[in-house]
Amino acid sequence: MKDLSKVEKINKVIEEYLNANSSLTIVPVKELMPAFIKAGIFVKDIKKGLPIRLILRELDASNQLDLIPRVHAERHGEHTYWYFVPASATVPETPYKQEKKKLENDAIAIRLNSDETYVISLCDEVLSLKANRQKRFDFLLGDLHKNGKTQTMLPVDAYYEELQLVIEYKEIQNYRPLAVVDKDEDEEENENTKTLSREEQRRIYDERRAKVLPENEISMIVISYSDFEYDDKNKIKRNKESDLKIVQKALKDFR
Known part of the structure; x- marks a missing residue:
């Protein structure tokens, strides 16, 4: 990735968000789009998080994904789902469901949280x-x-x-x-x-x-x-x- 200026800003927003929401153990990247927009990193959201996903894909393709330490890639064949995981939480060993679930009905989510x-x-x-x-x-x-x-x-x-x-x-x-x-x-x-x-x-x-x-x-x-x-x-x-x-x-x- 040629322009790394956005990466520093992205990491700052991620850390601020995770610190402010310390009970979370995993967050779909699309959830942080409002915070990224507010920080001036992106102008607007497209297709529920496409701007941040494009950057993550570019870093992934150039083996630079470690520049965003909190990112977690869940790969399913040709598809990759992107999440942010705080340092205090363990990376999930089982697939994280894309659809939103009620915590009280999700034993895995309850355990992780x-x-x-x-x-x-x-x-x-x-x-x-x-x-x-x-x-x-x-x-x-x-x-x-x-x-x-x-x-x-x-x-x-x-x-x-x-x-x-x-x-x-x-x-x-x-x-x-x-x-x-x-x-x-x-x-x-x-x-x-x-x-x-x-x-x-x-x-x-x-x-x-x-x-x-x-x-x-x-x-x-x-x-x-x-x-x-x-x-x-x-x-x-x-x-x-x-x-x-x-x-x-x-x-x-x-x-």
């Missing part, structure tokens, strides 16, 4: 390593299944093999008061028998991780939503600069 994903991404950045997310160990098992024979391997939020370190992120549900739930009378020979609530089962498995992992020479660090500034829904407000400092302090013995 979760506080857990955000915090583990910060841990990756602090440690300069990439976590093995939802790692399972054959020595870390849940309770026996109803058949009395099999057990499920319990996942951990993040595992860093190089450091023999597990990081668990705890949301508000990990701290809710325990409750006991009655089973239906026709399911029990003794109507006074109780079953564990979801909260109590979660608590038991959290304690099991804390006990079993060190027994297998793996350290475990717990990072809680309450370590950060959070809103009235107990969601992290996501100020990356201050959040990084919190994570750095939590991981000071492993940096």
Whole structure:
């Protein structure tokens, strides 16, 4: 690309947009067209983002796409879909749907946008390593299944093999008061028998991780939503600069 003056302006607009919308983990390039126009980079939008796509195609053809660090190209045969991904988010491993979906009905989007994903991404950045997310160990098992024979391997939020370190992120549900739930009378020979609530089962498995992992020479660090500034829904407000400092302090013995 001969004229790189627009690239600097484009990068500035992208960073400003992503910083102002820190909850986003991926953004179709067309969404930034109003910001690009306001910054004077383009005069008007054409075909929902064509001006920025033309620049990205030109950079791609000349192997200069790295000049825009936040860009992510999703290639499908002859077609390429363009997105911007913030530094705090992981590049999606599964195709991002072009059509707009309701977040509550999109499990992948919910996962990518979760506080857990955000915090583990910060841990990756602090440690300069990439976590093995939802790692399972054959020595870390849940309770026996109803058949009395099999057990499920319990996942951990993040595992860093190089450091023999597990990081668990705890949301508000990990701290809710325990409750006991009655089973239906026709399911029990003794109507006074109780079953564990979801909260109590979660608590038991959290304690099991804390006990079993060190027994297998793996350290475990717990990072809680309450370590950060959070809103009235107990969601992290996501100020990356201050959040990084919190994570750095939590991981000071492993940096």
